[in-house]
Amino acid sequence: MPQKVRIALDAMGGDVGASVVIPGAAIALRRHPDAEFLLYGNSKLIDEQLAKYPALKAASRVVHTDVTVAMHDKPSQALRRGRKSSSMWLAIDAVKKGEAHVAVSAGNTGALMAMARFHLHTMPGIDRPAIAGVWPTARGESVVLDLGASIGGDHHHLVALAVMGGAMASVLFGKPRPTVGLLNIGVEEVKGGEEIRKASEQLRAMNLPELEYIGFVEGDGIGMGAADVIVSEGFSGNIALKAAEGTARQMADFLRQAMAASWMSRIGYLFARKAFKALRDKLDPNKSNGGVLLGLKGVVVKSHGGTNAEGFAYAVDVGYEMVRCDLLTKINQMLNRDGSALAQAQTAQEAVS
Amino acid sequence: MPQKVRIALDAMGGDVGASVVIPGAAIALRRHPDAEFLLYGNSKLIDEQLAKYPALKAASRVVHTDVTVAMHDKPSQALRRGRKSSSMWLAIDAVKKGEAHVAVSAGNTGALMAMARFHLHTMPGIDRPAIAGVWPTARGESVVLDLGASIGGDHHHLVALAVMGGAMASVLFGKPRPTVGLLNIGVEEVKGGEEIRKASEQLRAMNLPELEYIGFVEGDGIGMGAADVIVSEGFSGNIALKAAEGTARQMADFLRQAMAASWMSRIGYLFARKAFKALRDKLDPNKSNGGVLLGLKGVVVKSHGGTNAEGFAYAVDVGYEMVRCDLLTKINQMLNRDGSALAQAQTAQEAVS
Incomplete structure (x- = not known):
């Protein structure tokens, strides 16, 4: 367990860059005074922001670069142009070199995945990394993955996702044997495609000792908290996440309209405004910002590109927590228990099919 | 345009059967006095219910059968046991024979799909049928398909879904050229798998004259009303639907809890109760009940199995509307415009790839 948690930030990432990243880091530092920051990007823009946050300035080191990965660069373009020089690359490189414990970027997802995979490499037994998020549910929180790092994938990939998600839930929720479900279009054994x-x-x-597999979970089971970990290939996982986010936003709009519709409802709103504030806090999309890239030899966190400082601070929090709870060691333990859990998986599969 | 709309009901379908189906039909008849019903199932159970609804009784004919498809029968089992004899089959058969304009069932989805496809056959150019639903959005309503009739599918399948969904939106919303989007994990051209x-x-x-293709739409675009028609293969479409339903339910629960949390919020609730009622009506999941099976030579509507009489009535409404707006003719026209839209599709594809 490190004494200080060193966090590398891509200060140019996201729709606006430093003017969100730096204030966000300042918020996170207040919550985690034992954090230190490495800030990569245009030093002029970074220093302008840092001037407003002396405590953050004291806990940070700025590394200048002119090169930035654009939000719409293709991963291949980003690698070609931004390798060894872009703010995103340098943040990942700090993790690679052991200078930072975690890298956080609000930049282009495809580019971040490609650079992280290229530079950090995947763990033994892991073919493709995944993005895992924490989803607020009726019963608390669940880890949901893959939220869009890759599309499709065979049963080996799904089992690897289950193992990595189980490790994350285990350290994050402090559960020795978190429940794991596979996202499917029905709960019966016959539902879904062959791979699932x-x-x-x-x-x-x-029947792993580190996770309890509970079977298939439907889309509405995620929000019900049907399992601590919900596993899906990245296309459907991303669609589920966005559909849920969209519905939450839509309902909040409907509620706002309903409360403004008459003077009676406006009075009602005044009386109940504390309740509405509590509801808003509970549903604050910022709070679920921060997707963890799993399966790499290093911890990288992806923030929404369009987030504000509050939201970016939550992504930094996620990175901080993953370091503090030693996520990588846990995943490695699970992947390598008794030789290799995934190699064992193949034997298990052969035994039943 | 038929003078009377004749609706065949699987009176045994759903979690409870006749005690939801018959009261549901009675509600629908009040809204559509020009409807007539053919009721298939156990005549004793049906007659018991009909005794309470004399108007429905007068507009109905009961056809007895002892055979029922169970909610958990596999499609193959259902076909083997229930062909030619089950209440579900007989309702579909009425459409096949022209005795009814539409069949509605709250029974086992897989069995309904299998029987409808086996008995009614798919339209020329359509390989696999789809389930389309009407999704409430910030801007009104959108048609979303496929909600889970089949899994996966190549680009021909996706184009066929777009054409059928376009036809449905065109007659349902009265738009000569509805907008159509493909559900994807990003809006950029490079996103998604090869087929999409x-x-x-x-x-x-x-560049069809009957629909305006607008490109990719993300999961949160559905609720924003980004297009009149949202097209997806059935796995992701089902996941999106269930994730959105789950989120809506979860938020309604949070809201209820927040409003009950203090005496101030309870007073606020009393003042604003009309607004809450309007919100509840707007979000009533019953109102989006009724998935239309598209691509068959006949109209079949699937109701949620766990719905109540109000919800079943909405599914009957959907069937009624599809007959009144002559959905089948419209789909046939679009599929066969200038020869065949889908055959033309292949040429178009070859021209660009």
Whole structure:
């Protein structure tokens, strides 16, 4: 467990860059006084912001670069142009070199995935990394992955996601054996495509001591908190996340309109404004900002590109927590228990199919 | 345009059967006095219910059968056991024979799809049928398909879904050229798998006079009303629907808890109760009940299995409207415009790839 948590920030990432990243880091520092920051990007823009936050300035080191990955660069372009020089690359490089414990970027997701994979490499047994997020549910919180790092994938990939998500839930929620479900279009054994059914059989046969596989979960089971970990390939995972976010926003708009519709409802709003504030806090989308890239030899956190300082601070919090709870060690332990959990998975699969 | 709309009901379908189906039909009849009903199932159970609704009784004919498709029968089992004899089959058969204009069932989705496809057959150019639903959005309503009739599918399938969804939106919303978007994990051209990108190129190249293709739409775009029609293969479409339903339910629960949290908020609730009622009506999940099976030579509507009489009535309404607005003719016209829109699609695809 490190004494100080050193966090590398891509200060140019996101729709606005330093003017969100630096104030966001300042908020996170107040919550975690034992954090230190490495700030990569245009030093003029960074210093302008840092001047407003003396405590952050004292806890930071600025590394200048002119090169920035654009939000709409293709991953291949970003790698070609931004390798070894961009603010995003340098933040990842700090993790690679052991100068930072975690890198956080609000930049282009595809570019971040590509650079992190290229430079940090995936863990043994992991083919493709995933993005995991924390989803607020009726019963607390669940880890949901993959939120869009890759599309499709066979049953080995789904089992790897289950193991990595289980590790994250275990350290994050302090549960020795978190429950894990596979996202599907029905809960019956016969539902879904071949790969998801194979993954289900395999997880059941493995019967891992570190996670309790509970079977299939439908889309509405995520918000019900049907499992501590919900596993999906990245296309459907991303669609589920965005559909849920969209519905939450839409309902908040409907509620606002309803409360403004008459003087009676406006009076009602005044009486109940504390309740509405509590509801707003509970549903604050900023609070679920921060997707963890899992499966890499290093911790990287992706923030929404369009977030504000509050939201970016939550993404920094996520990175901080993943370091403090030693996520990488836990994942490595699970992947390598008794040799290799995933190699064992294949044997298990052969035994039942 | 038929003078009377004849609706065949699987009176045994759903979690409770006749005690929801018959009261639901009675509600729908009040809204559509020009409807007539054919009721298939256990005549004793049906007659017990009909005794309470004399107007419905007068507008109905009961056809007895002892055979029922169970909610958890596999499609193959249902076909083997229930073909030619089950209440579900007989309702579909009435459409096949022209005795009814539409069949409505709250029964087992897989069995309904299998029987409808087996007995009614798909339209020329359509490989697999789809389930389309009407989704309430910030701007009104959108048609979303496929909600889970089949999993995966190539670009031809996605283009066929776009054409059928366009036809449905056109007759339902009275728009000569509804907008159509493909559900994807990003709006940029490079996002998504190969098939979805091919479908996008193809729809752009076809430039159909009956629909305006607007490109990719993300999960949160559905609720924003980004397009009149949102097209997805059935796995992701089902996940999006359920994730949105789950979120809406979860937020309604949070709101209820917040309003009950203190005496101030309870007073606020009393003042604003009309606003809350309007909100509840707007978000009533019953109102979006009723998925239309598209691509068959006949109109079949699937109701949620767990719905109540109000919800079942909405599914009957959907069936009624589809007959009144002559959905099948419109789809046929679009599929067969200038020869065949889908055959033309293939040419278009070859021209751009």
